[in-house]
Amino acid sequence: MGRFRRTLSNLDLKEVYLNGRRFTWSNERVQPTLEKLDRVFTTVDWEDLFPDAFLSALSSGPSDHCPLVLSLALDLHRGRRFQFQSFWPKVDGFLQVVREVSTTQPCEPNPFKRLDQKLRATTKRLASWSSKFIGSVKLQILMATELILRFDIAMESRPLSPQERALRCLLKKKLLGLASLERTIARQRSRILWLREGDACTRFFHLHASQRRRKNFIGHLVVDNRRFTEHAEKAEEWTISSISC
Incomplete structure (x- = not known):
């Protein structure tokens, strides 16, 4: 196996993860x-x-081999999935949102169901708070980069006004912070913990994040001899099973 892996490394090849088998x-x-x-x-x-x-992999059928199916455009984002970002506790307003939800007492005598309701309410409030006060990091990076480019082009034909120079300087500082934030998010999704955050290669981390997303994808659930493939059905059955336990 070691020689096999070294051969792949020499050929610049990597094995695609096989799901479910x-x-x-x-x-x-x-x-x-x-x-x-x-x-x-x-x-x-x-x-x-x-x-x-x-x-x-499909059923082996009459053969002794299982045929493999490689889907290039499988939608792994069925339904919006909540993801807690590690940098959230450092942002102003995070603790206030959590306190507001924690002080709310659901009218539910069952402690497990009450905890489930609180966790669901917390995820909704945090997702709404993140969308409103943080937004899309990639979109902000693209916007800042585009504005800086326009200022760079304008500098070739005319001097910038004091307001334009101040805005360009501010955008450059913001871009550094956004780039660091993007590396933090990529590092968390990739689970590559043995590299420093500042040394993160964004493309490298995104590749590992994609690999981890494919590996963690659940194609179907079987509950009481019933097969569920839709995201909403799988989420509902998983929630029911968790509460029952």
């Missing part, structure tokens, strides 16, 4: 020998072009 071949005996013989390899540039590529 550990083995792809069986010798079909009573006590079968199971192996992973079928694999899909790709390059980092290809993975950058198709970040949502999803590899799964």
